[in-house]
Amino acid sequence: MADDGPLKMADVARLAKVSMSTVSRALADNPLIPEDRRREIQRIAAEAGYVINQSARSLRMRKTQTIGVVFPLGHDVGQLISDPFFIEMFGRLADEITTRGYQVLLCRVTDTSDGWLNRIIQSHRQDGLVIVGQSDQHAALNQAAESYHPLVVWGGHLSGQVYCSVGTDNIGGARRAVDHLLGLGRKRIAFLGMLELPEISLRYEGYVRALRAAGIEHDPALVIPAHFSFETAYEAARELIEGGTAFDAIFATSDIIALAAIQALAAAGIDVPGQVSVVGFDDIAIAAQSTPPLTSVQQDLAKGAKTIVDLLFKRMAGEDAPSATLLPKLVVRKSCGGASAA
Amino acid sequence: MADDGPLKMADVARLAKVSMSTVSRALADNPLIPEDRRREIQRIAAEAGYVINQSARSLRMRKTQTIGVVFPLGHDVGQLISDPFFIEMFGRLADEITTRGYQVLLCRVTDTSDGWLNRIIQSHRQDGLVIVGQSDQHAALNQAAESYHPLVVWGGHLSGQVYCSVGTDNIGGARRAVDHLLGLGRKRIAFLGMLELPEISLRYEGYVRALRAAGIEHDPALVIPAHFSFETAYEAARELIEGGTAFDAIFATSDIIALAAIQALAAAGIDVPGQVSVVGFDDIAIAAQSTPPLTSVQQDLAKGAKTIVDLLFKRMAGEDAPSATLLPKLVVRKSCGGASAA
DNA sequence: CTTGATTTTGCAATCGATTGCGTTAGCGTA
DNA sequence: TACGCTAACGCAATCGATTGCAAAATCAAG
Secondary structure (H helix, E strand, O other): OOOOOOOOHHHHHHHHOOOHHHHHHHHOOOOOOOHHHHHHHHHHHHHOOOOOOHHHHHHHHOOOOEEEEEEEOOOOOOOOOOOHHHHHHHHHHHHHHHHOOOEEEEEEEOOOOOOHHHHHHHOOOOOEEEEEOOOOOHHHHHHHHHHOOOEEEEOOOOOOOOOEEEEEOHHHHHHHHHHHHHHOOOOOEEEEOOOOOHHHHHHHHHHHHHHHHOOOOOOHHHEEOOOOOHHHHHHHHHHHHHOOOOOOEEEEOOHHHHHHHHHHHHHOOOOOOOOOEEEEEEOOHHHHHOOOOOEEEEOOHHHHHHHHHHHHHHHHOOOOOOOEEEOOEEEOOHHHOOOOOO | OOOOOOOOHHHHHHHHOOOHHHHHHHHOOOOOOOHHHHHHHHHHHHHOOOOOOHHHHHHHHOOOOEEEEEEEOOOOOOOOOOOHHHHHHHHHHHHHHHHOOOEEEEEEEOOOOOOHHHHHHHOOOOOEEEEEOOOOOHHHHHHHHHHOOOEEEEOOOOOOOOOEEEEEOHHHHHHHHHHHHHHOOOOOEEEEOOOOOHHHHHHHHHHHHHHHHOOOOOOHHHEEOOOOOHHHHHHHHHHHHHOOOOOOEEEEOOHHHHHHHHHHHHHOOOOOOOOOEEEEEEOOHHHHHOOOOOEEEEOOHHHHHHHHHHHHHHHHOOOOOOOEEEOOEEEOOHHHOOOOOO
16 A cells, blocks of 8 residues: 555556546546446545545645635624524534535634735635625625625625625514514613624614604614623613613514523513513524523524525526525514513 | 736735745745845735635645534434534534634535545545544544544543543433432433434443432333434434333433423423423533523533644644543533422 | 855745646547 | 547646755855
8 A cells, every 4th residue: 555645646546557647537437438447446546545635636626615604703802603693504504515515614704904805715715605794894895796706695785785695684674573562562662782783783774664663753872782792782781771761672683682681681670571572683592492482583594594505606606696685584472572472 | 916817926926026935935934034025025915915825835735724523423314513512512613723723624424434534534624633423433433543643522432442532421420410310309210312322322321320329220111212303302202201101200311302302291291390300411502591491411512622622733733632521510400390499 | 355154045846636638549441 | 451530548737835955145254
């Protein structure tokens, strides 16, 4: 066998008494090589335990059989990939991608200094890119999309958007959630979220529209900035509670924020849903299991992931794929009282 | 600028009026190049938007700056990476790995035909490998470990094990859980899990020891095979319930199985923890949030992931790192009644 | 202005595969 | 036997970086 390192294609060629070209073609099932000989060479290679070196292959073919999944966490320092929403999305994406025979490369981006996206693209580590969440990088994405096509973003659809995105109808989802709260007779509905993020600002838009449609004065004091981590969200909720502004409902822009709020309310002795109704966003797995079970705007991640990957592969094939919007569904559970309360 | 494709190092060399060698060294911060010239070349490269092609670099350096994370799902067809335990573990590993400046490559293995591990190793896509869960691949792992060193496995420590593993003390964890149930006065404790998996069989060992220590006859009718997916576990639990064998507690070998069992019990009108106590294993995030909150043997995944990656990097550096065992902790919640019941 | 030591720099080989193009082998027909 | 045509196959260039080694440049001292 080999002297030291693992086998190279040249070794297999020697074993099979043919040239490297022939081995390469045989392993690639190239019909230029007669079928029986192909099988023979494949057998020899397999028996010798030979495996193609992907580094070399990638260089020569300019293809890596790998999809990069990027989480731009620039906006929220310290948010780890352990975040439930990201994690669930990642799992779904991974399933879709591996099913198609590609590898998944995870890129956590913390340094969103100039050209971060270009640095990823030009590294040629992947054949296509999924960006999970726009963060505050709308401009960078737009710019990259001009020259780099195999790129799909999970996030809201923004005006003046060049890149291909897949996301929930944020305005509609928020609208539905707030309408539901209004339907329960709630009038002082707080909004928890970071307006700086495009998706959240769309949800804010839906919130405002719902209030306006109900003829309710929109009180800026009820809009509280809240990051995506449990701890900071908890603080934000406490701020709201102790701020003294009266409120009877909370529309949280993520389930994590909603859960943190519920806990903060409980700590303050405020009953959910008795005194305050709470609605979240995402409908992550824990939502159904919390106490009380959380009403939430469901994003169908399974479908979202499939759509993203479908579009990405179309784009990788050179076709032009348009953005897509998924319809969110309000899942009503006990945390906002009313309808489904036992 | 460039004519068509992205810049190559040769282009930068032309721009800076030096040779490629010099550019390469300058970008690598090689002290062979005087500092001021290094900075100058780096500036030119950055301004031109040049990024090193990693495929080429990997080939030449025989290093990819990438760690492969593998999920051998051979034993449980259809188990997706979306499984909560895997997902949480993956997130933790990813955080640890990216923090060290490496990329994470996810490999889902479904085809565990002969040589699957060798195929991954020899592909040279990664500098090191983390295998999450031994599945039924103990032998394959042992064999691979003989020649491939940068490899760490999450799983139980088995006899005759060559590879480096990190895992919970399965026997001790199970023992603690069952002891707790016994302490509550439970005597007919069912065991739900797949004995074919090494980790599970260790937990079974702990289960048996606890019973024996309490002088309780061990009834094989109480041992029910249960896979890791919710649906199949639910079926297994239903089987137990309808089987007619009397039981007053369930030791489930994963939280998913425990939650499925609780739901099956509820459907059969059996009260938890009133009539039957349930204990799970893993203490995943949902466990604390379920109704009733689940008592579970906690695996400290954060610490586990850190340990795995620490050991892996040691091994990549050529050192020899020994296996490690983490001490599990029983987290008592309401699902088994007793102590923490309000 | 030499000489020798030292610092900079570049040539060219190398990593391990893929593939365009030209050559050889094989076969049928005249 | 000679010729043409196709099917198989191999040579050598290529992908884009890194690096050992030797050449060139610089500098200090004599």
